[in-house]
Amino acid sequence: MEFESKLVPIMREGVDIIKMELFRQLKALLSIKYNNREASYIGKLSGAVINKLFATPNNEKSFAEFTKENRTQIKEEIKNISIGLKELRIPLTDAMRVHVICDYQDGIDSSSILVQAQELGILIVKREIPLPKNFLNMVRKLGKSSSLLVS
Secondary structure: OHHHHHHHHHHHHHHHHHHHHHHHHHHHHHHHHOOOOOHHHHHHHHHHHHHHHOOOOOOOHHHHHHHHHOHHHHHHHHHHHHHHOHHHHHHHHHHHHHHHHHHHHOOOOOOHHHHHHHHOOOOOOOOOOOOHHHHHHHHHHHHHHOOOOOO
């Protein structure tokens, strides 16, 4: 039990690193698409897309209002992930699965994010569920290659 209680936070950190990389790449992509919008809009839109994808809403008032006002754009950009950021499908598949497993350990059922990801063509269904070591190695490699992590 003690091992699991230490493993879950480490695995969640790995999920967060993948979410940061998604944010970085999504923000770059959306900066081109919405080149007439302010950087703050691009940042909020990128964050809202990730929050929706992982079912982790930001309930802070201004962000909740932004999400409500930009519901259509958020939906559209989530649909575009499987095409515009297809190189992230493997890390996203693993991160979403690990996220659901960690939530389950904490008594939360977030399995609906996997259903949504499958419907959107993001989830690679035939991919094995990653073992902790393999997941963390992938996170380290991705984090180092994108300068999110240093040795």
